[in-house]
Amino acid sequence: MDSTCEETLQEPGANGHKPVLLKEVVRLLNPSKSQTYLDCTFGGGGHTRAILESADCKVVAIDRDPAAAARAEKFKAEFGDRFEFYPVRFSQLDKLQTKGYAGILFDFGVSSFQLDDASRGFSFMRNGPIDMRMNNSEGPTALQFIRSIDEFELTKILREYGEERRAKKIAHRIKEVDGHISTTAELASAIAEAAPSHEKTHPATRAFQAIRIALNGELDEIESALPKAFDILSEGGIMAAISFHSLEDRITKRFFKKVCGLPQGNFDRTCAQDRVKLAELLTRKPITPSEDELRDNPRSRSSKLRAVRKD
Numbered sequence: 001m002d003s004t005c006e007e008t009l010q011e012p013g014a015n016g017h018k019p020v021l022l023k024e025v026v027r028l029l030n031p032s033k034s035q036t037y038l039d040c041t042f043g044g045g046g047h048t049r050a051i052l053e054s055a056d057c058k059v060v061a062i063d064r065d066p067a068a069a070a071r072a073e074k075f076k077a078e079f080g081d082r083f084e085f086y087p088v089r090f091s092q093l094d095k096l097q098t099k100g101y102a103g104i105l106f107d108f109g110v111s112s113f114q115l116d117d118a119s120r121g122f123s124f125m126r127n128g129p130i131d132m133r134m135n136n137s138e139g140p141t142a143l144q145f146i147r148s149i150d151e152f153e154l155t156k157i158l159r160e161y162g163e164e165r166r167a168k169k170i171a172h173r174i175k176e177v178d179g180h181i182s183t184t185a186e187l188a189s190a191i192a193e194a195a196p197s198h199e200k201t202h203p204a205t206r207a208f209q210a211i212r213i214a215l216n217g218e219l220d221e222i223e224s225a226l227p228k229a230f231d232i233l234s235e236g237g238i239m240a241a242i243s244f245h246s247l248e249d250r251i252t253k254r255f256f257k258k259v260c261g262l263p264q265g266n267f268d269r270t271c272a273q274d275r276v277k278l279a280e281l282l283t284r285k286p287i288t289p290s291e292d293e294l295r296d297n298p299r300s301r302s303s304k305l306r307a308v309r310k311d
């Protein structure tokens, strides 16, 4: 994995969420008057606000987290008809009534609001229940999930979604203790006992990320969302996606290459005449944060922005 999750040891969290690659996103989307943009990851609304403030346009936003829906209420009061919010998941994008967006943005992963709220259980640095649900009003918590699967399945999850080399040891230890633990601190210390780390990152970084991704079906959500989003993008519209780890980035990169009629990688044996070009790749190399942004917001460090323009 290029890098691990957004959580850093040096900075447990600013007040609220600092939107990542904000200027770069606005430059790419280039919002213009009377156009409608879709923000698929509203979070704290940082990107939505920048779009709404840069032109007299409209933003439709979604987020699966009920806490984001509550924050969106304030945007409705502030921006009126220029802003709409729907509490749905990426995979439900085809249910949106509005089609023909001039720009669509994804900013994957979790927000600082989620990471920094101990009661949401996303963080090994803040002690709380082992929850990790992006929508904490439905489905099993991470603890219930861990208890419901066997050691083999947990090993697979740690390997696939955390690219954790010590997956077997960690899974074995978690399954030894999962009946007796209830907090993120207990889970993190079980992981650290099984696989102490001498690196800068906490030994639980990859395991927490893996469990979170599996619990929330994050990669399936992205796989299902990208083509649906591309369908509702207008001709000449821009689709941009910010990823935070190589699993998200790989899905995005392959999808963008596919719609641009390019080989998705060395494994792609599709004949040239069978490729269909539906878009222009705007980022041959991903856009990454500037030195200033890295200094100001260490959590941006693994972010990568890619974009295409629909033909």
Ligand SMILES: C[S@@+](CC[C@H](N)C(=O)[O-])C[C@H]1O[C@@H](n2cnc3c(N)ncnc32)[C@H](O)[C@@H]1O
Binding pocket: 017, 018, 019, 020, 040, 041, 042, 043, 044, 045, 046, 047, 048, 062, 063, 064, 065, 068, 088, 089, 090, 091, 107, 108, 109, 110, 111, 112, 134, 221, 222
């Ligand atoms: C990194 S944050 C976005 C921050 C936002 N751009 C800002 O400036 O405040 C990602 C957000 O996407 C939401 N999210 C993640 N996966 C989702 C999905 N499959 N469907 C809907 N929302 C999702 C999370 O709940 C979180 O609020």
